Amino acid sequence: MAEALPISNQQDTKISERFQRPSKQLPLPDHxxxxxxxxxxxxxxxINKKFETPEDLLLAYYGILRAASNMLGYSGGCGSIGESGLxxxxxxELLTKEKQKEISLDQFIDSFKGxxxxxxxxxxxxYAPPDTPENIKYYLIEIELITGPxxxxxxxxxxxxxxxxxxxxxxxxxxxxxxxxxKDIDYIPEDFLCAPVHSWFYLSDAVVQIVYEDxxxxxxxxDRTKQKGDMIYIYASGNxxxxxxxxxxxxxxxxxxxxxxxxxxGVWKEVQLLTDDWKDFKLTIxxxxxxxxxx
Numbered sequence: 001m002a003e004a005l006p007i008s009n010q011q012d013t014k015i016s017e018r019f020q021r022p023s024k025q026l027p028l029p030d031h032x033x034x035x036x037x038x039x040x041x042x043x044x045x046x047i048n049k050k051f052e053t054p055e056d057l058l059l060a061y062y063g064i065l066r067a068a069s070n071m072l073g074y075s076g077g078c079g080s081i082g083e084s085g086l087x088x089x090x091x092x093e094l095l096t097k098e099k100q101k102e103i104s105l106d107q108f109i110d111s112f113k114g115x116x117x118x119x120x121x122x123x124x125x126x127y128a129p130p131d132t133p134e135n136i137k138y139y140l141i142e143i144e145l146i147t148g149p150x151x152x153x154x155x156x157x158x159x160x161x162x163x164x165x166x167x168x169x170x171x172x173x174x175x176x177x178x179x180x181x182x183k184d185i186d187y188i189p190e191d192f193l194c195a196p197v198h199s200w201f202y203l204s205d206a207v208v209q210i211v212y213e214d215x216x217x218x219x220x221x222x223d224r225t226k227q228k229g230d231m232i233y234i235y236a237s238g239n240x241x242x243x244x245x246x247x248x249x250x251x252x253x254x255x256x257x258x259x260x261x262x263x264x265x266g267v268w269k270e271v272q273l274l275t276d277d278w279k280d281f282k283l284t285i286x287x288x289x290x291x292x293x294x295x
Contacts, residue, residue: 034068034083051094054137066117066118068082068091069083069116073151074148074149096178123141125139127284135174138285140283142167144164168290171185190250202253205225233245244263
């Protein structure tokens, strides 16, 4: 693998603002809330709705979590926050039955310790390897959390709170009886201090040049770059073929590769070009950075 290179013009104000300041983007529009599902009693099932699309399921999951908080023993807030722990059992019901066998409701709730507020920022379809069953799909998600440090005594409850950002891969599964459910969530914490002064790994054009052109010898030149919202599209050509690499820009400024495409017979066809040495440059279920967790 090529050695890490310094980012060009890394002292430039725009570079610093891109990587070291959270974005001002609005939350992803989400028509669901906890109150859409809340029942007068806590007798299961708590949610009877059958979700027909993965996106609808994920909006419901994070819409419910938006009202949840688990800040007991942590600094932040000045009283109750949202609906406290009431929404967690509802979110838990959106997991597959297999996942519920792996993690109990109490364990699920404990995984949110120190989290007072959750905001969904992104849901984008991710790459599915060719051997993926038809009832399995993958999505990149990005969330913003408001959390706080652990408090050891009453005097430490006024330390304040802070923001944290995560992105990752959600695996969803469709069953004939239950519709779409969440099978796994794999999160990666976002860093705001690495990219401004180290490496080229987080710049989409540099990744295409160094990985696909200099090392893999697939691309000969970058033809153009197009940005639409948070999506970055790098168009390149080489060896008589045209390529398009789809990246998404995260809150911390990182460009994350989601899809590789080749232009064939007048249409873009998704392919897998990265070899094992470079596979972690794309967010897939085979990426070694992801760690199974539920938040």
